Amino acid sequence: MRAGLAVLALADSRFPGGGHVHSGGVEEAAARGLITGIGDLREFLYGRLHGAGALQAAFAAAAAHAASRGVRSGHWRELDVELDARTPSPAQREASRAQGRGMIRAGKAAWPSPVLTELVAATPRPHHPIVLGALAAIAGAGPLEAALAAGYLAVSGPSSAGVRLLGLDPFAANAVVTELADDLDRIAAEAAAVAGLDPAELPAPGAPALDLLAEAHDRHHREEVRLFAS
Numbered sequence: 001m002r003a004g005l006a007v008l009a010l011a012d013s014r015f016p017g018g019g020h021v022h023s024g025g026v027e028e029a030a031a032r033g034l035i036t037g038i039g040d041l042r043e044f045l046y047g048r049l050h051g052a053g054a055l056q057a058a059f060a061a062a063a064a065h066a067a068s069r070g071v072r073s074g075h076w077r078e079l080d081v082e083l084d085a086r087t088p089s090p091a092q093r094e095a096s097r098a099q100g101r102g103m104i105r106a107g108k109a110a111w112p113s114p115v116l117t118e119l120v121a122a123t124p125r126p127h128h129p130i131v132l133g134a135l136a137a138i139a140g141a142g143p144l145e146a147a148l149a150a151g152y153l154a155v156s157g158p159s160s161a162g163v164r165l166l167g168l169d170p171f172a173a174n175a176v177v178t179e180l181a182d183d184l185d186r187i188a189a190e191a192a193a194v195a196g197l198d199p200a201e202l203p204a205p206g207a208p209a210l211d212l213l214a215e216a217h218d219r220h221h222r223e224e225v226r227l228f229a230s
Helices: 002-011 026-031 038-068 073-085 090-110 114-122 128-138 143-166 170-178 181-193 208-223
Strands: none
Touching: 002 128, 002 143, 026 038, 026 143, 026 208, 038 073, 038 128, 038 143, 038 170, 038 181, 038 208, 073 114, 073 128, 090 114, 090 128, 090 208, 114 128, 128 143, 143 170, 143 181
């Protein structure tokens, strides 16, 4: 039960990790007219789950596996470097590290552990999925639960952003997220199955459209006021 509560807390939008200021590309997509209604949001979230969500799930699972086995600091650096290599957009990398920093601060208060100290010593600004996986393991959860939380966060935040930006029906937006349950289960299971691999051998699903949206949003964010940081 303790581990289950921890995973629920990590996936909760009220967890003070800073995720509420990131739209996962929805703000830029909406500004370009690519998302105008629930149907567009459904397609966007499906693609995001199978691209960025699958990548985040894989590295969250790997981090949970590593944390539960007390790996050396070099392994944390390898995980961070490999996720960096799989995130070609500088704006995406910065957003992930910003959320990782916020989650580290919240995690230290909720689940203080020398694992977090070692992680930050190895890589001062770790990526969000790596922090998420480490925290899940510290709280007693396994790679599968960490992957589920990461995959869920990859679509729940953008779904909420769609409601805030476009005034979409929140009931319909939530229903779209629940429609992805089977896909999320499969992605999490696949992530858990490879959690013990060498970091360089972890999956590398790509999402070029999200990378382009992130770079465009970053440029526009410097030129005009935007609601979300990414």
